[in-house]
Amino acid sequence: MPSKYQAPRGTFDVLPADARLRQRVERTAVEILARAGYERIATPAFEDTELFERGVGRSTDIVRKEMFTFEDKGGRSITLRPEGTAPICRAYVEHGMHKLAQPVKLCYVGPFFRHERPQAGRYRQFHQIGIEAIGTDSPLADAEAIMLLADLLAELGVPGVQLRLGSLGSPRARSAYLEELRAHLRANEAELSKDVRARLEINPLRAFDADDAGTRDVMASAPTLVDRLEGEDAAHFAEVRQLLEAAGVVYEIDPTLVRGLDYYTRTIFSFVCDELGAQSEVGGGGRYDGLIEQLGGPPTPAIGWAVGIERILLALGETGSAPERDAFLAVADPGQRQRALALAAELRRAGLSAELDLAGRGLKGQLKHADRIGARRVLILEADGSAQLRDMASGEQRTVDAAAIVEAIGGEAR
Numbered sequence: 001m002p003s004k005y006q007a008p009r010g011t012f013d014v015l016p017a018d019a020r021l022r023q024r025v026e027r028t029a030v031e032i033l034a035r036a037g038y039e040r041i042a043t044p045a046f047e048d049t050e051l052f053e054r055g056v057g058r059s060t061d062i063v064r065k066e067m068f069t070f071e072d073k074g075g076r077s078i079t080l081r082p083e084g085t086a087p088i089c090r091a092y093v094e095h096g097m098h099k100l101a102q103p104v105k106l107c108y109v110g111p112f113f114r115h116e117r118p119q120a121g122r123y124r125q126f127h128q129i130g131i132e133a134i135g136t137d138s139p140l141a142d143a144e145a146i147m148l149l150a151d152l153l154a155e156l157g158v159p160g161v162q163l164r165l166g167s168l169g170s171p172r173a174r175s176a177y178l179e180e181l182r183a184h185l186r187a188n189e190a191e192l193s194k195d196v197r198a199r200l201e202i203n204p205l206r207a208f209d210a211d212d213a214g215t216r217d218v219m220a221s222a223p224t225l226v227d228r229l230e231g232e233d234a235a236h237f238a239e240v241r242q243l244l245e246a247a248g249v250v251y252e253i254d255p256t257l258v259r260g261l262d263y264y265t266r267t268i269f270s271f272v273c274d275e276l277g278a279q280s281e282v283g284g285g286g287r288y289d290g291l292i293e294q295l296g297g298p299p300t301p302a303i304g305w306a307v308g309i310e311r312i313l314l315a316l317g318e319t320g321s322a323p324e325r326d327a328f329l330a331v332a333d334p335g336q337r338q339r340a341l342a343l344a345a346e347l348r349r350a351g352l353s354a355e356l357d358l359a360g361r362g363l364k365g366q367l368k369h370a371d372r373i374g375a376r377r378v379l380i381l382e383a384d385g386s387a388q389l390r391d392m393a394s395g396e397q398r399t400v401d402a403a404a405i406v407e408a409i410g411g412e413a414r
């Protein structure tokens with residue numbers, strides 16, 4: 001029966017079969033990151049709106065159009081977090097983490113919220129796994145962060161992944177370049193889309209992201225930032241590239257790579273995946289050397305990335321897997337129910353998964369139910385106290401010693 005109520009537009013329910021897949025992705029990620037010294041952090045699902053306005057940048061699409069912002073009962077402006085970096089930098093400053101051994105390496109998993117037009121791979125509530133390495137400007141940190149994301153995607157088996165790499169330089173180099181780019185855009189203003197023209201002064205870089213033919217033509221001959229890098233910016237980028245090459249990481253330089261957040265400096269990167277269609281990015285990130293200071297902390301260079309869990313699942317193309325139960329406890333006689341309950345508890349304490357009939361079914365009904373829920377074997381408790389162990393795949397059945405049931409099931413489960 002269709003329900004009158006549905007999950008809000010652009011959101012979805014995670015049902016058990018999907019939850020199992022997600023759990024595998026999250027566990028794999030957290031394990032890989034823990035081996036590299038990244039520890040879990042969790043920040044609130046909402047923050048003061050100003051944090052994102054200052055952190056992500058007032059001219060970005062995220063802040064201009066995509067935030068779920070509301071007033072709380074005290075008249076404060078609150079925003080559901082659209083991304084994880086600004087909140088973590090807020091926490092770094094708030095908790096004086098600059099006093100800890102640097103860099104502070106943090107990872108997170110959780111929901112994020114953006115009021116975007118929903119489509120495959122683009123939702124209003126989505127989930128990210130991300131890392132931040134705060135307190136180092138070493139190119140080694142950039143290379144390591146990129147390699148961790150590459151390893152994670154490889155370990156999960158995400159097919160057709162490509163790495164795109166770019167550098168935005170330092171703010172000074174960037175502003176000189178932006179002037180040059182604006183001049184190019186102004187000279188070709190008539191051919192640009194209305195949107196690009198409207199933001200020509202505040203955010204000319206976004207013109208590289210436009211999909212209309214006119215703007216694309218103009219951008220084909222635009223100067224690029226990677227060709228304008230100088231001094232320490234150029235040396236930093238060269239070293240990141242050399243480290244990646246030495247580690248055998250394949251990448252492509254993308255001079256038009258722009259990320260939709262203002263805080264990036266120097267290295268930026270994006271992992272795209274053939275399987276993903278229009279929303280082709282599975283994850284990405286970059287360096288944000290000015291953000292902590294901008295949020296009131298000491299000057300602190302940092303780098304991070306985020307990967308979308310839904311995009312990973314889409315790229316893997318897997319549908320939910322069936323659960324596995326070590327045993328289902330069936331009773332041939334209702335008088336055995338109490339024993340089934342006690343045995344189920346005993347099996348669970350021994351680390352095995354066990355379920356029992358909770359609906360008062362007859363034996364035939366219990367066996368059918370056990371099959372439906374994916375139990376690999378059924379223990380049938382007979383009225384006389386004896387027990388039969390039935391393998392559901394082969395249908396074979398054998399008597400087991402009633403005093404050694406846990407050992408019998410445990411032995412087979414291993």
Ligand code: AMP
Pocket residue numbers: 083114116121122123124125126127128259260281282283284285306307308309310311
């Ligand atoms: P960003 O925070 O914009 O750099 O995005 C990082 C990653 O989060 C992207 O590569 C996507 O995998 C994922 N992502 C961003 N926005 C969405 C969205 N609206 N729906 C699903 N995944 C998203």
